[in-house]
Amino acid sequence: MRKKITIVCSSVTGKGGTETVIKKILYSKKLAKEYTFRLFLPFGIQNFGWIKSAPNLEGIISLPFQDYGNLVSKVVRLSLSLLLYIFAGEQIFIISNSRQIMLAETIKKLFHKKYVVVSWMHFSIYGVPTIEPRFVEMADKHLVISEGIKRQLIIDKVKEQNIFTIYNPINKTSDRVYRSKKGIAEFIYVGRIQFDKYKNMRFLIKGLAKLKVVWHLRIIGSGPEEDLEAIKSYAKELGIIDNIDFLGWSDNPWEQLEEVDALILTSKSEGFGMVLAEAISRGIPCVSSDCPVGPKDIIKPGVNGELFELGEVNDFVYKVTKVLESNYNDVEKIVASLEKYYDEKYEERFTNAIDKF
Structure with missing residues (x-):
């Protein structure tokens, strides 16, 4: 029974x-x-x-x-x-x-x-x-x-x-997402839109503003209108609003992605970090805060992404740059790193x- x-x-x-x-x-x-x-x-x-x-x-x-x-x-x-x-x-x-x-x-x-x-x-x-x-x-x-x-x-x-x-x-998929060949670093954020709460997107905008490379960010997700407006206002203040596209919620965000250099997650807290695993299962390297409690289980530095110290913007810039400059082109190696999940x-x-x- x-x-x-x-x-x-x-x-x-x-x-x-x-x-x-x-x-x-x-x-x-x-x-x-x-x-x-x-x-x-x-x-x-x-x-x-x-x-x-x-x-x-x-x-x-x-x-x-x-x-x-x-x-x-x-x-x-x-x-x-x-x-x-x-x-x-x-x-x-x-x-x-x-x-x-x-x-x-x-x-x-x-x-x-x-x-x-x-x-x-x-x-x-x-x-x-x-x-x-x-x-x-x-x-x-x-x-x-x-x-x-x-x-x-x-x-x-x-x-x-x-x-x-x-x-x-994690669903095992045959979908693959490769690195950009346009000379512009292509980043994505997928998840809830929160400016200061757990998703900590204020830090994401602040960190990206300090990068020394040409970059573009696609934000896929939804959240309170006041959080969305706060993110846009902060991005304007730092002079990077034109680098960002706000794509709204999608039931399948991955199908609209062709070339991505990294998924970025700057959360103050996670449970597992499902979005990290979903990205890696498609061959996308990730840069995540080493927040409590899940990302450390998923991210294998040098293999499928990098972890940065929570709240440390200089470490964030270093780890994002490291992913861009290191060899993260072997998408099958990245996919295989999640085998147990x-x-x-x-x-x-x-x-x-x-x-x-």
Whole structure:
């Protein structure tokens, strides 16, 4: 008999890295043989299209989409969550929200429930306002998407035998993106538009302004209008606005790319760094901040990109220049550097972990 699993996560838009991973799970034929899945979305969902026809999804419990909401929405969210855990028939809850972990564990103890509570955090458990580390530690088991999160849990006295590193799955593709031959360094940024928050695009603009080469940046992504305007205003202030094209959101950003010299990520914090892996899987070298907690698992300096010290603009300029001047033309070597992350390996890691719960 297949195990019943409910995945619980915070507000989802359908566009982020977490959604990409959930989609992989819900469409996996191999995982469908072992498990049935439901989604509990206490903060709602903006777009159902990305999971509408998922064959492994047996049901969705969702409130209207919200960020954190007013008092009424908080009370409704709490009530629905308590009822779910009290009357749960699931064997396993995989939860990416720290307060939901606390609620599930509290109900489990009060009502003597038999389900297993599993944390599945997609960001550093430190430094993120919506994550409470002491609640994460309450989980019975922990699926982690990076070695950095595993180290954080061990430091917090979580037993290593209860931590299972499964990373995130990457689709193996035959698409390839080669280096530019135009004499202009072609850079891309793919992801959420955030000026000062986690994506730290103020630093991206500041760093590029200090480069001594001719360059062009394509920004693919969406975000709050005020962040977009702040980026444009800052780029104008530094005299580089004409070097940048803002292309907006794309469901498949990679199909519009032919020649790219590097993908650049200047985040203050990541969980895994899905966009790095997606770029590398196509042969694009990456330059990323060495932020908590995922890029270090993905970037292999000298092979598929470079890491720079978070907040150090001179190191950023040095590492970007190094990628441009070093031999990053062997796209197959870059692609091969991610071998352990591709889909079939992920399914094995996921199944091996769940079978130990």
